[in-house]
Amino acid sequence: MTCLIKNVTVVDPKNKIHGTMDVLVKDGKIADVKKGLQTDGDVVEGKGRVLVPGLVDMHVHLREPGCEGAETIDSGCRAAAKGGFTGVACMPNTTPPIDSAGTVRYILEKAKSSACRVFPVGTISKERAGKELAPFGELIENGVYGFTDDGSGVMDSGLMRRALEYSKMFNKALMPHEEDELLSAHGAMHEGGVSTRLGIPGIPRAAEECMMERDIRLVKCFGGRLHITHVSTKGGVEIIRQAKAEGLPVTGESAPHYWTLFDKDVNFNTNFKMYPPLRTPEDGEAIIEGLKDGTLDAIVTDHAPHAEANKDVEYNVAAFGIIGLETSLGLVLTTLYHKKILDLEAIIERMSYGPCRILGVENQGIAKGADAHLTLIDLEKEWIVKKEEIVSKSKNSPFIGWSLKGQVVGTMVNGIWTYQINDD
Amino acid sequence: MEWKHKHLLTIEQLSKEDIEYILETAVSFKEISVRSVKKVPTLRGKTIVNFFCEPSTRTRMSFELAAKRLSADMLNVVSSSSSLSKGESLKDTARNIEAMKVDMIIIRHSMPGSAQLLADCVSCSVINAGDGPHEHPTQGLLDAYTIKEKKGRIQGLKVLIVGDIAHSRVARSNIWTLKKLGADVTVVGPSTLIPAEIEKMGVNVSYYLDEEIPKADVINILRIQRERQDRNFFPTLREYIQLFGVSEARLKNAKKDLLIMHPGPANRGVEIDPAVADGPYSVILDQVTNGIAVRMAVLYLVSSVGSSKKVKMKS
Numbered sequence: 251m252t253c254l255i256k257n258v259t260v261v262d263p264k265n266k267i268h269g270t271m272d273v274l275v276k277d278g279k280i281a282d283v284k285k286g287l288q289t290d291g292d293v294v295e296g297k298g299r300v301l302v303p304g305l306v307d308m309h310v311h312l313r314e315p316g317c318e319g320a321e322t323i324d325s326g327c328r329a330a331a332k333g334g335f336t337g338v339a340c341m342p343n344t345t346p347p348i349d350s351a352g353t354v355r356y357i358l359e360k361a362k363s364s365a366c367r368v369f370p371v372g373t374i375s376k377e378r379a380g381k382e383l384a385p386f387g388e389l390i391e392n393g394v395y396g397f398t399d400d401g402s403g404v405m406d407s408g409l410m411r412r413a414l415e416y417s418k419m420f421n422k423a424l425m426p427h428e429e430d431e432l433l434s435a436h437g438a439m440h441e442g443g444v445s446t447r448l449g450i451p452g453i454p455r456a457a458e459e460c461m462m463e464r465d466i467r468l469v470k471c472f473g474g475r476l477h478i479t480h481v482s483t484k485g486g487v488e489i490i491r492q493a494k495a496e497g498l499p500v501t502g503e504s505a506p507h508y509w510t511l512f513d514k515d516v517n518f519n520t521n522f523k524m525y526p527p528l529r530t531p532e533d534g535e536a537i538i539e540g541l542k543d544g545t546l547d548a549i550v551t552d553h554a555p556h557a558e559a560n561k562d563v564e565y566n567v568a569a570f571g572i573i574g575l576e577t578s579l580g581l582v583l584t585t586l587y588h589k590k591i592l593d594l595e596a597i598i599e600r601m602s603y604g605p606c607r608i609l610g611v612e613n614q615g616i617a618k619g620a621d622a623h624l625t626l627i628d629l630e631k632e633w634i635v636k637k638e639e640i641v642s643k644s645k646n647s648p649f650i651g652w653s654l655k656g657q658v659v660g661t662m663v664n665g666i667w668t669y670q671i672n673d674d
Numbered sequence: 675m676e677w678k679h680k681h682l683l684t685i686e687q688l689s690k691e692d693i694e695y696i697l698e699t700a701v702s703f704k705e706i707s708v709r710s711v712k713k714v715p716t717l718r719g720k721t722i723v724n725f726f727c728e729p730s731t732r733t734r735m736s737f738e739l740a741a742k743r744l745s746a747d748m749l750n751v752v753s754s755s756s757s758l759s760k761g762e763s764l765k766d767t768a769r770n771i772e773a774m775k776v777d778m779i780i781i782r783h784s785m786p787g788s789a790q791l792l793a794d795c796v797s798c799s800v801i802n803a804g805d806g807p808h809e810h811p812t813q814g815l816l817d818a819y820t821i822k823e824k825k826g827r828i829q830g831l832k833v834l835i836v837g838d839i840a841h842s843r844v845a846r847s848n849i850w851t852l853k854k855l856g857a858d859v860t861v862v863g864p865s866t867l868i869p870a871e872i873e874k875m876g877v878n879v880s881y882y883l884d885e886e887i888p889k890a891d892v893i894n895i896l897r898i899q900r901e902r903q904d905r906n907f908f909p910t911l912r913e914y915i916q917l918f919g920v921s922e923a924r925l926k927n928a929k930k931d932l933l934i935m936h937p938g939p940a941n942r943g944v945e946i947d948p949a950v951a952d953g954p955y956s957v958i959l960d961q962v963t964n965g966i967a968v969r970m971a972v973l974y975l976v977s978s979v980g981s982s983k984k985v986k987m988k989s
Contacts, residue, residue: 443871443875446875452869562763564791
């Protein structure tokens with residue numbers, strides 16, 4: 251299959267391109283990148299649009315196997331493609347969890363026919379129970395890209411030490427869910443003035459910051475590579491900044507809801523409930539600062555689909571998590587790009603190269619001979635997030651009704667369009 | 675003034691005028707309870723459900739008597755808060771109750787926000803009789819009524835709320851009510867039971883009861899739950915009593931016209947000494963009496979909005 255994307259603004263910091271040209275895709279590869287290309291095959295007019303290296307979301311819950319009512323690999327990947335993602339790392343808190351070769355193979359088999367690449371992440375502990383080390387070697391051999399007990403913190407410091415030490419043989423990152431469950435116990439939102447007013451038990455910032463400090467100290471003592479997931483606090487950004495200043499192999503990520511929504515927005519709405527919880531505008535500003543200065547390497551969604559039955563209940567007992575794949579880029583463009591906080595180069599770094607580097611996925615960008623993973627964007631397009639247009643099986647988004655500027659118009663994986671918008 | 679609220683979910687959502695209107699309305703209802711025939715036809719033909727998902731004697735009885743003295747038909751539904759464990763959500767239960775064509779649901783539930791959740795999914799009126807640690811609006815109102823009855827005013831009074839502020843819906847509803855009516859409110863308790871950033875609700879915070887007592891016009895003492903000790907909010911009840919138990923000795927420097935209040939049920943000998951609970955400052959039983967008048971006023975006002983809407987829909 252051949253496809254020529256004509257007159258498109260190509261932006262790729264790695265290959266140092268920022269200008270209008272043509273991109274020819276042939277047999278899954280980028281055949282050429284320059285002006286005035288011709289083809290006998292399909293032509294996509296790219297005038298007024300921007301073509302960037304395929305976006306990758308390194309923190310996604312696809313829910314399969316085990317919770318197919320909320321999401322499947324197929325539906326989650328279609329949602330990802332609509333959001334401009336050409337790859338997603340799927341978290342292992344499935345049933346069964348991703349702690350054995352069989353489950354990894356099952357996921358990769360299902361992912362073969364899906365709309366984006368799937369990079370499974372294995373568990374740190376067997377059965378994600380926080381007691382015994384999962385078989386890292388076997389999991390890597392079958393195709394995992396990192397390890398986490400996401401959804402639960404690793405409370406046992408001894409186990410975390412061994413996990414970091416053991417991971418050194420494989421050069422894969424540990425991506426722990428930083429939560430001291432004794433500090434977050436019973437909590438359902440950020441602990442502060444709003445939780446006090448609403449009478450909702452609080453989750454203090456210390457619940458995640460203490461665990462970050464512990465894990466960074468363990469890396470310093472025992473080695474291993476640490477990627478800190480879903481940072482929500484100002485203190486968390488600072489902890490990572492200091493670790494990086496010390497030269498430790500530590501990276502970090504955050505998600506758009508942590509700088510666009512805050513605890514004051516909660517008001518018992520369960521679509522504003524997730525772990526870590528929405529914090530305060532001051533935390534949001536620190537996260538944006540962390541994205542600007544590179545303290546935070548990746549923008550993720552922590553896409554966490556939940557069936558309505560688990561959200562349409564009293565706030566305290568509702569499931570933690572929100573979906574995010576379809577709104578992520580729109581939110582980033584609206585709140586960071588159009589406000590001139592991050593330029594496209596920085597956004598591509600945080601949403602494509604950064605995640606790939608941490609996962610160990612090759613990403614050559616938009617260069618002759620590279621695999622054709624591409625995202626085509628209309629930066630100026632204004633659109634409204636509508637519940638009925640959500641592709642994910644679950645609709646638990648706090649952004650329904652939001653007006654966003656900047657939309658994905660096409661997603662290409664291995665030279666094939668997995669998503670294309672045709673509205674004009 | 676016209677009453678506009680179809681539900682009574684929180685005091686936070688009410689204006690000062692709303693609160694004053696309820697308190698004024700309650701004055702005229704109080705008299706009914708001392709008649710030999712304690713009944714007026716105001717809510718005849720209305721069906722009210724007391725939907726209590728948490729143990730309660732006083733509040734449930736108080737609402738029931740209030741409804742009956744207004745001639746409403748009153749049904750008590752007592753269920754466990756863990757209706758989820760039976761596979762039925764709060765919403766389902768509420769919709770079932772509503773399908774039986776009731777005019778009002780009074781809900782007590784362990785989860786904050788449950789009254790709002792209910793109001794969002796049924797078309798009848800909803801009254802919050804306590805939603806977890808969030809609010810207990812009628813308690814805030816009856817406490818304000820009692821203070822006003824005894825003191826003639828609320829504006830400018832110094833009110834202490836003492837005890838487990840963190841887990842107390844009574845504290846929150848009292849803070850909103852009293853602040854809106856112009857009182858100076860100080861919360862006093864162990865630092866572990868003063869919730870984060872409570873100053874944002876407009877109150878002062880103190881850990882030192884003895885320093886606060888001489889300045890106080892009213893002390894509202896909250897029930898201390900013994901199980902808090904197990905979660906290390908304080909080391910022992912003995913130490914709690916030493917620091918925060920309201921005893922006669924502690925009141926020796928109190929103002930002569932101090933009011934001692936307690937929402938009940940009191941742990942005598944723990945947060946409040948029996949001599950104080952039964953002593954000259956105590957208005958605890960007045961609170962109970964006034965609770966009925968205030969709840970009659972609330973049922974009456976809320977019901978007036980519910981029914982006028984229905985009339986409009988028919989015409």
